[in-house]
Amino acid sequence: MGWINARRRRPVAGYAALLLGLVVVGMLYGALTRTGAQAAPTTAQENVANGQAIFEATCSSCHGLDAQGTDQAPSLIGAGAAAVYFQMSTGRMPAKEVGAENGRGPVKFTDQEIRDVAAYVQSIGGGPEIPTPAQVSTVGADTALGSQLFSANCAQCHGFAGDGGALTYGKYAPALNESTPTQIYTAMLTGPEAMPVFADGAIPPQAKRDIIAYITETRTEANPGGLSLGRIGPVTEGLVIFLGGIGGLVLVSMWLTAKRREPWDVAQEENRQAARSGSGSGSGSSGTQGTEH
Numbered sequence: 001m002g003w004i005n006a007r008r009r010r011p012v013a014g015y016a017a018l019l020l021g022l023v024v025v026g027m028l029y030g031a032l033t034r035t036g037a038q039a040a041p042t043t044a045q046e047n048v049a050n051g052q053a054i055f056e057a058t059c060s061s062c063h064g065l066d067a068q069g070t071d072q073a074p075s076l077i078g079a080g081a082a083a084v085y086f087q088m089s090t091g092r093m094p095a096k097e098v099g100a101e102n103g104r105g106p107v108k109f110t111d112q113e114i115r116d117v118a119a120y121v122q123s124i125g126g127g128p129e130i131p132t133p134a135q136v137s138t139v140g141a142d143t144a145l146g147s148q149l150f151s152a153n154c155a156q157c158h159g160f161a162g163d164g165g166a167l168t169y170g171k172y173a174p175a176l177n178e179s180t181p182t183q184i185y186t187a188m189l190t191g192p193e194a195m196p197v198f199a200d201g202a203i204p205p206q207a208k209r210d211i212i213a214y215i216t217e218t219r220t221e222a223n224p225g226g227l228s229l230g231r232i233g234p235v236t237e238g239l240v241i242f243l244g245g246i247g248g249l250v251l252v253s254m255w256l257t258a259k260r261r262e263p264w265d266v267a268q269e270e271n272r273q274a275a276r277s278g279s280g281s282g283s284g285s286s287g288t289q290g291t292e293h
């Protein structure tokens with residue numbers, strides 16, 4: 001124990017212990033957020049009956065009892081599960097009012113309920129299906145190619161950085177910084193509102209993954225959604241900011257305070273105090289001498 005105490009008194013040991021602590025905390029943080037992200041959407045457990053019940057209660061007032069469409073809203077026969085997933089998971093549907101472009105909003109149903117309604121709509125007319133997690137995985141995707149495809153197909157509406165832009169007739173293409181990979185994929189498959197459909201003939205599945213990789217890896221704003229917490233990017237960034245920023249500040253303050261405790265400083269301080277008290281008593285004694293006269 002003696003040799004540890006001897007080394008602990010050295011300032012270097014203090015820095016090393018601090019760095020070690022920061023790394024441990026950072027790694028714990030990374031491990032915790034990564035396990036939290038494992039809750040990826042499970043494969044759709046189709047429950048058409050439950051989906052139909054939700055549809056009749058919530059959607060049929062606009063889309064018709066059998067999703068055949070009304071003068072308020074289009075038919076959903078053939079729209080497919082992908083369209084329902086996109087519209088409901090971004091909070092666009094159920095729409096509050098008819099007419100205005102429906103942007104993102106609070107999501108009113110659980111993932112399972114959304115997949116149930118999607119299964120119901122799929123059951124009555126087919127259409128594009130919700131992609132599997134593997135289909136939207138960006139592992140091994142070509143971000144550089146995705147960037148080229150995005151510039152050629154998407155940037156004229158969504159902007160080169162995917163931050164959105166105005167379109168004609170008061171419509172707008174939204175920013176893409178909140179879209180999940182599955183939402184990006186289903187948007188391409190179904191072409192909501194003024195957006196064209198990008199079928200697999202125009203943009204093959206592999207190229208869709210490249211585009212998703214480009215969008216999700218280059219956007220600057222952190223995604224507050226629960227799923228993306230596990231992306232390696234934000235964790236590493238957080239760790240760098242944590243170590244470099246806070247760690248740096250702590251080290252600087254340690255250095256500043258450590259300076260005062262150097263032995264020669266203490267010695268100087270003592271000398272100065274001794275000098276001051278020495279001269280103080282000197283003047284004091286001369287003062288007393290003065291009053292004696």
Ligand code: HEC
Binds near residue numbers: 058059117
């Ligand atoms: C207040 C009326 C209203 C309600 C309620 C409503 N919708 Fe819609 N829906 C619309 C309108 C209008 C459109 C077309 C304009 C648009 O896409 O924003 C639409 C479009 C859609 C589309 C896109 C169709 C396509 O071909 O891509 C889907 C899918 C959809 N709705 C699903 C639903 C579901 C599911 C619900 C219930 C959870 C629902 N809607 C509730 C009015 C409504």
Ligand code: HEC
Binds near residue numbers: 167179
């Ligand atoms: C002609 C213009 C246009 C082009 C080209 C276009 N989009 Fe869109 N996009 C839109 C509009 C308009 C919306 C909003 C639709 C709505 O709100 O119903 C949209 C919505 C989206 C969304 C949903 C955003 C959200 O709220 O989460 C995604 C994702 C998306 N587009 C991706 C793409 C990708 C990827 C491409 C290229 C392959 C592309 N778009 C090309 C106009 C366009």
